[in-house]
Amino acid sequence: MSTHKAANRSLTLRLCLFSAGFFGFGFALVPLYNVLCDVTGYGDRSKLRTAAEVVEAPVSDRLITVEMVSSVPAVGDWEFRPLDPTVEVRPGKLHEARFVAKNLRSQPTVAQAIPSIAPQQATRYFQKTECFCFTPQPFEAHESREFVVRFIVDPRLPYNMDRLTLAYTMYEAPDKVALAQ
């Protein structure tokens, strides 16, 4: 079968390159995914964590309920909760909500809160002008702190939504914070 040898070798090589290309494609899906998130506003993490340049718009008479949810992952020793579990909000008006976090350990640490909005379609209408989630937050041992988030719900929020959830997960991640920025 010597006649086949050269042809087999070159085809094998090309197929190996094809496989290697798809291995690379798997990783290329990561930036591609982020682009898609930006375009559609779904799971758009960068937007969730940057301050929006908005001013108060004419306040509408709609009343929206925003539920505040906090959670801590299994690792780490934290206390983290909203001061008011629900806030009644008028679209276009600047509102604020407060959270309390406490480092339960006897060492200083750094925490990073990661926000998320449900339903996801509302993400693009939920604009934060100030948030503790924009930057890592250093904590002393046993330190307890109060955090503020200020936000405006865009009056263009679709009419089928009258209840939003703003959820924060507080991660203790001194080494991850640099990567997140």
Next chain:
Amino acid sequence: MSTVQAHGVAGHHADAHDHHGPEKGWRRWVFATNHKDIGTMYLLFSLAMFFIGGLMALIVRAELFQPGLQLVDPYFFNTMTTMHALVMIFGAVMPAFVGLANWMIPLQIGAPDMALPRMNNFSFWILPFAFTLLLSTLFFESGGPAGGWTMYPPLALQMGETFPMTIFAIHLMGASSIMGAINVIVTVMNMRAPGMSLLKMPVFVWGWLITAYLLIAVMPVLAGAVTMLLTDYYFGTSFFQAAGGGDPVMYQHIFWFFGHPEVYIMILPAFGVVSEIIPTFSRKRLFGYDTMVYAIAAIAFLSFIVWAHHMFTVGMPLAGQMFFMLSTMLIAVPTGVKIFNWTATMFKGSLTFEPPMLFAIAFLFMFTIGGFSGLMLAIVPADFQYHDSYFVVAHFHYVLVPGAVFAIMAAVYYWLPKWTGHMYNMKLAKLHFWLSTIFVNLLFFPQHFLGLAGMPRRIPDYSTQFADWNLVSSIGAFGFGFAQLLFAYIVWQSIRGGAKATDKVWDGGAPQGLEWTLSSPPPYHSFEVAPEVK
């Protein structure tokens, strides 16, 4: 396959003197480069994995026999569901099809062997190591992987020392599949006998050629996804860790970009098998050969653009939901073409019901049931209801067990006399068929009802309203499981001896293809001189 006729078939006993036969003892298997030996090893390995994976399924069904927690603790239950899937997909179904490819592709295209025999040896021998790695985790203190075979983060990132073992086992299985696939493509593209143009190839070869392309496209993507898990776990990257700005949902997208073509990797060769068997026992040519080939290609293409239907509930734009719903439903068109073509092949045929034909017809019926429940799951609003329920379990088991596994059994019953040179016990094989068919329906059909009534999957306990159908399903599981011992016995019997099979094996039928021009069993080195195909 319009006119395939072999002329001047050489490689028969006559030229045995130029060649040594198989090596003696263990060297024959460890250093195997002969496609028949490697095919046999793949098939036996897959049979062993089928029983190991089956045992795990029986542990799951035993626990689910009645409500409450009786036999195993929930962590071990989760380990069993996870391992059952990994073992059955990567250990039983995929190697079985690679084994069939090894045995049959060279015989069907008139090639003396696979194109890359040493790589063939390597790709087989990786598998025992991969599964030793995977199965050994059961004996770890932390237990085996229990986060589901899909290994979604963040749960997968909370596994103990089983985590790297599982990941490396998957890397090895992937490497093995990629090498096997490259071998198939090179063999089919370069080693066909003169006159065997692409559109004269048996549909089994076509099914495998396209499967092989799917494999080399998506197995590397899976390798990439699990590598990202690995670096998230050990090197502080944040592909999927929300804390560092990653997104666990992205894993699901990458995983199912692999996962959906994987579904077709497990079924396209089965389509090929059925396309060989039905014409033989209908004594007619396959109806619509060309459309069969195009349908396989169309399904393969569509399999790349439907992945997100596995994850409608994670939230995506309406346009995305519509796109994935409609493209998923579109798959029903080429699949329907195939189902109708097989039916048309049987129409006005002179049918007989030998064991391979029984399994092929059962495939046709029950794969279609699985296809229909798949269409139901494709409907976004309905999927929100069915997602992660037993309805999904019923759906994919219908396409995989009476689908892929029945096709593998049909293939074994079809070609076993060709491989061993002995007919097997037809009465026992028919008994095996009826036991399997009755019990497999008893096993999986009630799971549709359970799912529609709201029973979630992957949970070791359930509400008492689900008790009756779970009991029925578990009885079906044990019946189906024990019926497979009969299968192993029939195969063993045929290897040991039995009535001599003729070259054509199915003398009453109308088998097409070059493999039937060889003796049964075929000489150790067949088609040394390429047959001519007109």
